[in-house]
Amino acid sequence: MQPVLHVEGLWVDYFTRGRRLRVVQDVSFAIERGEMLGLAGESGSGKSTVALAVARLLRPENAAVGGMVRLNGTDFLALVGEGLRQTRWKSVALVSQSAMNALNPVINIFRQFDDMLTAHGYTDAVQNRHRAAELLDLVDLPEQVLNRFPHQLSGGMKQRVVIALALALHPDLIIMDEPTTALDVIVEREILSKVKTLQRQLGFSVLFITHDLDLLLRLTDRVAIMYAGQLVETGPVGHFSRSLHPYSRALVQSFPSLHQHASDRRRGIPGAPPDLSHPPAGCRFHPRCVFVADVCQTAPAWEAVSEDPLIAVRCSRWKEIRDEFVSTVD
């Protein structure tokens, strides 16, 4: 069966100050039907750009996008004009970074459902109202919310509204870009539990983007980790307890676990992420890497470790790391 989303060799260039800057390079991944893929990375790693590129929300004046993005087998990057407009939201819906600002402040919630439904050919306002109320019910919001304006809702309620909007046209894929960063942990938990339940019910796929790896490991089916514009490792959640890329390993270690006290010190990752206008030669992580060796001066390839389940890694020394793991842990 073909995946819902298939991304191959995706790259994105931004045009800033007369220069062209490659912010995403050689990104390949796929999401199966009903699957939730988590994309993790620090700020500036390019994870949100991947989301915008896949959703076709980068303006041609600002950015160039290349590579392949297939949605249900059709080439999504090739769509233009009216064709693109009509496909939007039906194939890919977006729950964006800040729910706080994702709703138009000057029109009420119903009209934000209605205009979208109208744009996709559902012009009966009475039916649209009915449909909108049903959708709100899915996310546990009362119908009265339809008459409210965004500023009258709490952050959690707004995020639920945006999720209800995303479900409206039964999309195959919902991109969630840091959907809960502005929310408190308990509200976050409520909303994400709801998303999981709805996903089981309705069968859509999710690309979930966040910097919170700890959250992803509890929430998603599969995780992909980005560093400095490239994917460095992907695999099922379970894989990351023995991840093969030094960056992923360090990242997993960067969270003090819940029952860990300072008597048991952990270390962060030394240094800072690179400036993308001058990325380090070879492996982009090598200046901060504890496993660094001469071979890291040449750029490592995106290499499959296993096909099923798919595990891939971008590190020249992954075999040695795996072997060391085996010898020290087991």
Place this chain on the structure above:
Amino acid sequence: MSSSPPLIELRNVSKVFVNRSLRQRSVVYALREVSLTIARGEVLALVGESGSGKSTTAQLLARLTHPSGGEIWFDGRAINRQAGARELRQYRRRVQMIFQDPFSSLNAVHTVGYHVGRPLAIHRLVPPGRALAAQVETLLETVGLHPGREFVSKFPHQLSGGQRQRVGIARALAPNPDVLIADEPTSMLDVSLRLDVMNLLLDLRTTRKVSMLYITHDLSGANYMADRIAVMYRGTIMEEAPADVLMKDPVHPYTRLLLDASTADFGNGPSVAGPLGALDPSSPGCPFYPRCPSRMPVCSETRPVSAWIADEAEHRVSCHRYHDAESPKTGRDAQPKV
């Protein structure tokens, strides 16, 4: 409680914000009768969601705002709101603050050297000139900016987020304070840099013997950093205990939810009772009542009082479930049945 008198003590401190805009007048209770103590050399973590009042507590201690009720005691003396300039300056030397956002806590127009040197100059701790410059370099190296000399003339925009936060820490350390208030010092940093900043603060705590109020929304971070943890919700301390006790045996339903939310897997359905009930600020009941999975009728009627759990030193909780138990003396049995 510790045997020595606390260095800092909040006694029933309340803070009410009256928001008078052109359009309307609204009253927000940021803190309700909060009592806390920090002993010399102790790290107390204050954990809460946004809007819980934890940042207001920091601002009160930093004397950026005044309490609406209650008293703040520092080193055996109550803080006087009408304090003279001299007393205020003395306080400012001894109580320093590290801010949340390293991007906005440094002034873009001043150099690193200016930021770190100003407290030294204001409090006349070091004579101006070469001695001050040397002291600034030493401070920068203390916070891990090596070599200090190279950072002195840099502007904030030339530094990474982690480096900026270290400058912020150096500035707070400059007057050699007794108390550090750290208001979510790592929440704006990239994940890979957080641990190092936390470790730096822990090192300072041992080398400089400072007391610390460590404010965070993250229980695991609080546990990593602190001796004691106080959990705050809507301006009220819900539970307070030594870090290991709180993590192992949380008593308050809210603390349990917090712990649960940061560890459990998703997809098991929501564990919160009410559908996001909003609290009417004039409500007489427990602030957590609308969302509490184990609420009782009484919870909407009277505010629970914070009380010590018998047999467990330094563990207090503010919940009717606990206080209703027939025999509080039995300790463990008196936990709320959730």
Place this chain on the structure above:
Amino acid sequence: MAPSPSPSGRRNGSGAVPPRCEGRGLPSHAMKYLLRRVLFYLVAFWATITLNFFLPRLMPGNPAEALMSKFGGRLNPLALHAIAIAFGLNVHESLWTQYGQYLVQVMHGNLGTSLTFYPASVFSVIAAALPWTLGLVGLSTVISFALGIGIGALSAWRHGGRFDTFMSTFFTFTYAFPYFWIALTFLYVVGFLWGALPLSGAYTTGLIPGLSWSFVLNVLRHGILPAFTIVFTSLGYWAVNMRNTMITTLSEDYVVMAEAKGLTLRQILIGYAGRNAILPNITGFAMSLGFIVAGAILTEIVFSYPGIGYLLFQAVQQEDYPLIQGILLIVAFAVLAANFVADLMYSLLDPRVTIGESQ
């Protein structure tokens, strides 16, 4: 410890949530808001009247003397004295008594008698000039605002494109050149060299004003050139402002969201970006509506158009202080009224204003 009236240990499953107060006092918020605004306008109006009274008295030279010298030969001293009292220009009384008298006069709508058009009252002189100004400047301001908003929105959408670049450069200059110079140049080229349009006045002298076709056409023909110059010179202000707010708005999350939702370009540009970008411009528009009465001084002078501006110019030249004061008062009143209307408009367009903000 608090008394605990409820039995312990029993699980409370009812989960009753206190009912939320729905729509808490929405109208009362709106009322309070409007009340505060009205209060501000009253204070502002009082301040203007006061300024109006004290300004001539603070300046070197004495309006009373000016009055005397102007009419000294023509009127008998008794009549002169009567006028002086009516204007509050009585030099024999204390400043505060004069101020009190002046306030009373203004409250009664009595703005005094014009010196230039004696014995016509200031009120009647202004009333005759007002419609011309309102018609000419009002219409051209609305046209200019609408056009400017449209051009600005378009520039923003094609931000950095050829249209945008051209417009930005063009408006920098129309904005910087003195209005009267541009108007005179147009007048010279279109009216004088080409002879296509009349040179001055609101209608051909000698025509009897009335509601006949020929008269209306005549008025329109006279209005085209002044109106065009107003639009030409003020367009840039709206366009540049709208462009800048629109560019900011276009990068808001809700506009990105609108695009992702598959809305049509029309829906995005008008309903999402435009609707929000226009809000900050409403206040400016209201201000300019208020300044209509005053703003066209130069237009009316260049085209000898019989409106308020031209009247003010005449009053200034003739040192007709009652008329100057009267016009200033009317202008201030118009500005305040327009601002009030803008407040109302704003509260209709932006739900956040009157319903009260959460947070």
Place this chain on the structure above:
Amino acid sequence: MIDAPSASVSSRPRRVGQWLLVVRPLLRNAKARTGVAIFLFFGLVALLAPILSPYNPHLTIFAPGASPSAAHWLGTTQSGQDILSQMIWGTRQPLEIALGAGLLTTLIAVGIGISAGLFGGVYDEILMLITNIFLILPGLVVVIVISSYLSSANNLMISLVITVTSWPWGARVLRAQTLNLKSKDFVKAAIVAGEMRFRLAFFEVLPNMTSLVASNFFFTCLYAVVTAASLQFLGLGNINTVSWGSILYWANNSQALMIGAWWWFVPPGLAIGLLGAAFALINFGIDELTNPRLRREAK
């Protein structure tokens, strides 16, 4: 969508507005550079007027109403004055008024805006009430009326009159920005460090508003140039001084256009427009610097 680059490439957009470093980035902006060049040109002309001017501008000894020639590049007036000389000497007054009004307005706006924003409370409310009242005064009308009360006004007086109607705009904007900065952590950090009010205002807040202050200054200059010219055109102020505005007044009074003497009417208008445009360009440049979204990168 629009601003994606700066959002995710660098962690934060670089903050502009450093105390002295504000000039260099400004000169990298093409619009601002053009504006500064025009301004400097006029400044030089005004300074060097005695050297550059071919004749005394007041001399009425030449053939009246002559069209441009080798002897009189811009021709002569109806009363036989050399227009080029008048244009050169006439540069001084608009520049003086513009800079004078700009400086006065900016000083008042900075003083009121920052103190109101920083100290707040009743003090703030009263200042803002006054500001709002002045804000709704119709500028040109007030200027005309005041000037009419003043029988003859020198440059300083005209600058003052213009200041009366232009300060509230800046005061409001600067107050808003002060409030914004006041909520920033660096101001709180300075308070915690023990800084006094005076230093907060002038060392922490003000340096972060250089671009706004500059923009206020240049906007006032533009407004002053056009307003002063309009006043003189109306015969107010002092029309017997030599300035672009008074040249236009006499030209208009003598029906210069109607008799075909365009060389009398066109140059002063162009000069005023050009000087105004210079201020406007500098301002646009500052806008683009402070609001990176307005900047459009060349591809």
